Amino acid sequence: MIKRVPLAGLVLAATVLPLAAPAAAAGPATAQAARGVLWVNDQRYVDPAGCYNATxxxxxxxxxxxxEALIYDELHCEGLVIGxxxxxxxxxxxxxxxxxxIY
Known part of the structure; x- marks a missing residue:
């Protein structure tokens, strides 16, 4: 099942703006990864950590x-957190x- 998330249904960037700078400044992935699977478009990532660009x-x-993962409005997890x-x-x-x- 595909769940379409309207922009209004996401946490808007203005609401999470304080999160945008620390997340962008965090740099490369940390030693700990999330446990499980993250799918970004058709790519599967097991125990992901870091930034993944849409293809x-x-x-x-x-x-x-x-x-929980953060969604950015720019590639390379730059720009604003939009959800x-x-x-x-x-x-x-x-x-x-x-x-x-995702961390």
Whole structure:
């Protein structure tokens, strides 16, 4: 099942703006990874950690890990955080998402 996430249904960047700078400044992935599987478009990542760019648009993602992921409006997890991807295992479509960061 595809769950389309309207931009209004996401946590808007203005709400999470304080998170954007620390997340972008965090740099490379940490030693600990999320447990589970993250799908970004058609790519599968087991125990992901770090930033993953969308390869096609709109971004589709499924987060079956133990950690919430952040969705950015620019590639390489730059720009603003425009939403959060819950660890619910459902497929989400994010029209303006360009990359996802997970720890």
């Amino acid at each position: 096609q648009f709109p971004l589709t993602a499924s987060n079956a890990t133990d950690t 959060k991807l819950p660890p619910d295992g459902q497929r989400h479509v994010v029209e303006f998402g360009k990359s996802i960061r």
